[in-house]
Amino acid sequence: MxxxxxxxxxxxxxxxxxxxxxxxxxxxxxxxxxxxxxxxxxxxxxxxxxxxxxxxxxxxxxxxxxxxxxxxxxxxxxxxxxxxxxxxxxxxxxxxHCRISIAEPAALAAADDPRGWSHVRVATKYPELTRRHFEARGVQAECVKLNGAMELAPTLGLATRIVDLVSSGRTLKDNGLVEVEVIAEVxxxxxxxxxxxxxxxxxxxxxxxxxxxxxxxxxxx
Missing domain, CATH: 3.40.190.10 (Periplasmic binding protein-like II)
Structure with missing residues (x-):
């Protein structure tokens, strides 16, 4: 058999x-x-x-x-x-269906312009994808690898921004974060x-x- x-x-x-x-x-x-x-x-x-x-x-x-x-x-x-x-x-x-997005605290996003980034510290479970994305834009990305609870990273000072899957966006909102860029539709x-x-x-x-x-x-x- x-x-x-x-x-x-x-x-x-x-x-x-x-x-x-x-x-x-x-x-x-x-x-x-x-x-x-x-x-x-x-x-x-x-x-x-x-x-x-x-x-x-x-x-x-x-x-x-x-x-x-x-x-x-x-x-x-x-x-x-x-x-x-x-x-x-x-x-x-x-x-x-969902998307991979960059998110950051709402207060930071209000005065932030992604076009001006030169170096970012990002919490994510997608370090390779994240590095490639930022390298293509000429931005140096320091990635902190996490497997979950990504939304805690900015509030606790582990990283300024996150790259994570987003569906409804509710989890981001509940943790004071907003999407600032979509990397890819999934x-x-x-x-x-x-x-x-x-x-x-x-x-x-x-x-x-x-x-x-x-x-x-x-x-x-």
């Missing part, structure tokens, strides 16, 4: 939107997947040749890049941060390990085509 195709799916905000897409291509996880008390991370599906693993969003790209999973679903923010050459992203799934993508796309084409290519058809159908509806 051939090895199952492993699809890495992210914990958190994207998962709820990803499950209907998976179901539409005939992939539904076993009941334990929905059990909040379950500590399992690997799950069978209605397709005996496909299994799901549920991991952190940043780890989805790593599992796929290294071939531990053949496909995955992940935000384009993660792809921009890691820029793995081993990953092919053939389908924009049109879910998980959606979730179907990603594929490039080697698996060739060596397991008999299973991987039809899956990619199925996702593409589902997304096209949704767009046309």
């Amino acid at each position: 051939s090895r199952p195709i492993i699809i890495a799916v992210p914990k958190g905000r994207i998962l709820a939107e990803a499950l209907p897409l998976l179901a539409a291509v005939g992939i539904e996880p076993e009941p334990a997947f929905a059990d909040e008390d379950s500590r399992a991370l690997r799950f069978a599906t209605t397709d005996p040749g496909i299994e799901l693993i549920r991991v952190r969003a940043f780890d989805v790209a790593t599992y796929v890049a290294h071939g531990a999973a053949q496909l995955g679903i992940v935000g384009s923010d993660v792809l921009l941060e890691f820029d793995y050459s081993e990953i092919y992203a053939p389908v924009d799934l049109g879910i998980g 959606t979730s993508r179907l990603i594929v390990n490039r080697a698996a796309f060739k060596t397991r084409a008999d299973r991987v290519v039809p899956l990619v085509d199925a996702f593409r058809r589902v997304v096209a159908g949704r767009t046309a509806a």
Whole structure:
């Protein structure tokens, strides 16, 4: 019996939107997947040749890049941060809409002009993406790596500004911050390990085509 195709799916905000897409291509996880008390991370599906693993969003790209999973679903923010050459992203799934933005305290923003920046100290979980963005503008960026609670950094003096995902903007507002620049719009993508796309084409290519058809159908509806 051939090895199952492993699809890495992210914990958190994207998962709820990803499950209907998976179901539409005939992939539904076993009941334990929905059990909040379950500590399992690997799950069978209605397709005996496909299994799901549920991991952190940043780890989805790593599992796929290294071939531990053949496909995955992940935000384009993660792809921009890691820029793995081993990953092919053939389908924009049109879910998980948000943006990567620069934000700063409202009082500072009232008198600030981003065009005048020459050096910035930024708290972010996207240090590579952030450095590249500012380097392209000729701005030196000192990045403080954080994995969460980014909005605390300016209020506690850790960094003047943050670069983070923004959806509604409510969290920024509640913490006295405002967006001053959008770096990139973000959606979730179907990603594929490039080697698996060739060596397991008999299973991987039809899956990619199925996702593409589902997304096209949704767009046309």
